[in-house]
Amino acid sequence: MATPDWLPAEIRDRARLRALAAGECLFHQGDATVAIFLVETGRLQLVRHAGGARQVILHTARAGDMFAEAALFSPVYHCDAVATAASQVRVYPKRALLAALRRDPGVAARFMELLAHQVHALRARLQERDIRSARERVLHHLALAAGPDGRTVSLDGTLMDLAAEIGLTHEALYRALAALEKDGTIERTASGIALRDAV
Amino acid sequence: MATPDWLPAEIRDRARLRALAAGECLFHQGDATVAIFLVETGRLQLVRHAGGARQVILHTARAGDMFAEAALFSPVYHCDAVATAASQVRVYPKRALLAALRRDPGVAARFMELLAHQVHALRARLQERDIRSARERVLHHLALAAGPDGRTVSLDGTLMDLAAEIGLTHEALYRALAALEKDGTIERTASGIALRDAV
DNA sequence: CGAGTGATTGACTTAGATCAATGACCGTGG
DNA sequence: CCACGGTCATTGATCTAAGTCAATCACTCG
Structure with a gap:
C-alpha cells in the first residue's frame, strides 16, 4: 500500500x-x-x-x-x-x-x-491549529477532509489517530463530536461523518 | 528583499x-x-x-x-x-x-x-504545536531558531509576530519569556535571546 | 504633541487537558 | 468455546494553564 x-x-x-x-x-x-x-x-x-x-x-x-x-x-x-x-x-x-x-x-x-x-x-x-476551539477545529477539519460532495468524510483510521492529527486529546475530540451530533451539525454513520447544511 | x-x-x-x-x-x-x-x-x-x-x-x-x-x-x-x-x-x-x-x-x-x-x-x-505547555513550546522554538552556535536567537520581527508564529497569544509569550528569564534558562538582549546551558 | 503600536503585567474565566472508570469488541491461546 | 488481555470509544469529575479583558508605559512618527 x-x-x-x-x-x-x-x-x-x-x-x-x-x-x-x-x-x-x-x-x-x-x-x-x-x-x-x-x-x-x-x-x-x-x-x-x-x-x-x-x-x-x-x-x-x-x-x-x-x-x-x-x-x-x-x-x-x-x-x-x-x-x-x-x-x-x-x-x-x-x-x-x-x-x-x-x-x-x-x-x-x-x-x-x-x-x-x-x-x-x-x-x-498549521492554520487549523490556530483555531483554539475544539468544536471549530473539528468542523474546519471535516470541511477540508470532506469528499467531493463536500459533506461526507470517510474515517479510515481510528478516532484517536484523528485526534492526534488535529492536535486534540481523544477525549476532547469525542466530546466535540458528541456535541456536534447532538445539535445536529453532523451525523455519524458506520463509515464516517456527514456534515449537515450550514445555515 | x-x-x-x-x-x-x-x-x-x-x-x-x-x-x-x-x-x-x-x-x-x-x-x-x-x-x-x-x-x-x-x-x-x-x-x-x-x-x-x-x-x-x-x-x-x-x-x-x-x-x-x-x-x-x-x-x-x-x-x-x-x-x-x-x-x-x-x-x-x-x-x-x-x-x-x-x-x-x-x-x-x-x-x-x-x-x-x-x-x-x-x-x-506542526510538531511544535503538539507541545501544549507555553514554556516548552517557546524553548522548542528557540532551540530550532538558534543560530549556528546553537544558543543565540536573533529577533527580527516583533514579539507579537513570534507569538503568532508559534501559536500563542502575545501575553502568553511575554509571560513565558519572563518566567524563562527569571529562572535563568534564557537571557534577553537588545538583539535577541540567548539560551543558557541545559542541565 | 497626540495617535498608534508594541511590550508588559495584573485579574479573572474557561475550555481543554488530565485522571479515572466503564463497556464494546477482537483476536488468541488454553 | 470461552476467558483474558489489549485497544478503542465514551463519559464523568477535577484542575490548571492559557486565553481574555484591561491597564500602563515606552517609543516612534508625522
Whole structure:
C-alpha cells in the first residue's frame, strides 16, 4: 500500500524494505545521505540534537509518510531517525532517484507536484491549529477532509489517530463530536461523518 | 528583499509587482492559473469555499512567503486569495516558470530543494504545536531558531509576530519569556535571546 | 504633541487537558 | 468455546494553564 505513483517503476520495484525494531535507529545526524524513505508500518521520529544536550523533535512520520526528502539536496542528514515502534520503511536510494529526476522531466514534475501538495496540506494543518476551539477545529477539519460532495468524510483510521492529527486529546475530540451530533451539525454513520447544511 | 535566488534571472527580473488594497482579491477559486506569487509586503489569506456556505481558511501568507506553488500543476486555483491588509505581491508567470523548470535541470533541482525545505520547516512547526505547555513550546522554538552556535536567537520581527508564529497569544509569550528569564534558562538582549546551558 | 503600536503585567474565566472508570469488541491461546 | 488481555470509544469529575479583558508605559512618527 501507499506505493508512490510518482517515481519510475524501476526505482519503485527495486526499493528495499527495511525492518526496524522499536528504538532502533535508521540514520544519525551527520551520516552521509544515501536514501529517502517511506513509512510502510510503524512510526519514526526525526530528532535534531541542538546545542548542548537539547533534543528537538522535528517530526513524527507515520504509515504512508515519506520523509528525509531534503536528503536529496544535502550531503548529510540533519537529524536522527529513530523508530518509536516496530516499523517497516521502504528505502529509495538517493543516487538512483537523483538520476531519474535529472533524466526525466516528467518524473521531476511529478515530484515537484507532490512536494507542492505536501506544502499545501501542511499549511492547512498549521492554520487549523490556530483555531483554539475544539468544536471549530473539528468542523474546519471535516470541511477540508470532506469528499467531493463536500459533506461526507470517510474515517479510515481510528478516532484517536484523528485526534492526534488535529492536535486534540481523544477525549476532547469525542466530546466535540458528541456535541456536534447532538445539535445536529453532523451525523455519524458506520463509515464516517456527514456534515449537515450550514445555515 | 526576499528575492528568490532559485529562479533564473530572466524570470526574476521580469516579474511584475502587483499592489492590492486591503480586502482586494488576487484570484478566485476556479480561475485559470496564470502565476504563482511572493508576498513582498502585507498579508494574504487563502480561502477555500467548501460545500454550502462553509469557508475554510487554508493559509495566511505573510511577507516573504511564496504561495500558490501548486498552481503550476493545476489548471485552476483551488482557493481564493484575498489581501487582508494592503499588500504588494511579486507575480511569477506560470508559463515562463514551467518552461524554465523543464529546460534547466538546475533550476528544477533548486525549486525541489526549496519545496523540500519548506516541507521540513512546516513539519517542524506542526510538531511544535503538539507541545501544549507555553514554556516548552517557546524553548522548542528557540532551540530550532538558534543560530549556528546553537544558543543565540536573533529577533527580527516583533514579539507579537513570534507569538503568532508559534501559536500563542502575545501575553502568553511575554509571560513565558519572563518566567524563562527569571529562572535563568534564557537571557534577553537588545538583539535577541540567548539560551543558557541545559542541565 | 497626540495617535498608534508594541511590550508588559495584573485579574479573572474557561475550555481543554488530565485522571479515572466503564463497556464494546477482537483476536488468541488454553 | 470461552476467558483474558489489549485497544478503542465514551463519559464523568477535577484542575490548571492559557486565553481574555484591561491597564500602563515606552517609543516612534508625522
